[in-house]
Amino acid sequence: MTLPQQHTQRAHSGTIRIALVDDHAILRQGLRSILDREPDLEVVGEASTDVEAVALVDRMRPDIVLLDLKLSAGSDFEGLALCGQLSASHPGTGLLVLTTFLDEQIVVRAVHAGARGYVVKDVDTTELVRAIRAVSRGESAFDSRSAAAVVRSLNGQGVSVEQLTGRELEVLQLLAGGLSNAKIGEQLYISATTVKFHVSNIMRKLGVSRRAEAVYAASKQGLI
Numbered sequence: 001m002t003l004p005q006q007h008t009q010r011a012h013s014g015t016i017r018i019a020l021v022d023d024h025a026i027l028r029q030g031l032r033s034i035l036d037r038e039p040d041l042e043v044v045g046e047a048s049t050d051v052e053a054v055a056l057v058d059r060m061r062p063d064i065v066l067l068d069l070k071l072s073a074g075s076d077f078e079g080l081a082l083c084g085q086l087s088a089s090h091p092g093t094g095l096l097v098l099t100t101f102l103d104e105q106i107v108v109r110a111v112h113a114g115a116r117g118y119v120v121k122d123v124d125t126t127e128l129v130r131a132i133r134a135v136s137r138g139e140s141a142f143d144s145r146s147a148a149a150v151v152r153s154l155n156g157q158g159v160s161v162e163q164l165t166g167r168e169l170e171v172l173q174l175l176a177g178g179l180s181n182a183k184i185g186e187q188l189y190i191s192a193t194t195v196k197f198h199v200s201n202i203m204r205k206l207g208v209s210r211r212a213e214a215v216y217a218a219s220k221q222g223l224i
Helices: 002-013 025-035 050-060 078-089 104-112 125-136 144-154 166-176 181-188 192-206 211-220
Strands: 016-021 041-047 064-067 094-099 117-120
Touching (some): 016 025, 016 050, 016 125, 025 041, 025 125, 041 050, 050 078, 064 078, 064 125, 078 094, 078 104, 094 125, 104 117, 104 192, 117 125, 117 144, 166 181, 166 192, 166 211, 181 192, 192 211
Parallel strands (some): 016 041, 016 064, 094 117
């Protein structure tokens, strides 16, 4: 098992080894300068794409991967797929999401994908370091806002129809016009993969399993 081996290594070194995954170099540099000031934290590598991240984690076997959900201009949520991939291939690695997105469904999806923590980028340094240390101990770490989203989900209080985002409503309107994901993407200047993600969220929020059912449910609710 990977987990016991990593805990043994950490016990000997006393250092939490961290990989940074974010598509903005200046943000990675800022994070590195902050984290390297802590005596028990060490940034062992950086990646800007999902491919680079997989190679980095395979090579360095960090204790923590601090990752954003948006890793390219073409997709807002590539990090979710990456989170699931790393969780499956390196179950002993602590995955901590650091992102700008605070949609309740995104928080829950990140948890289902294997994230042990979720904090937004306006979190202060002390809170971020606390979250990293908590995840390294095998605990969960959420800031107050993302924690509330998880609690609501566990209590069965999911996002209501009225809480469709502005972008989801735009996608819904075009979906009602019979457009494919690719065509919707062209209209909104986003990738077909991102459109598929939004359509999936729309169907979940509306409680349906088919695109046509989503359009019908939305029309009944007066959303389109």
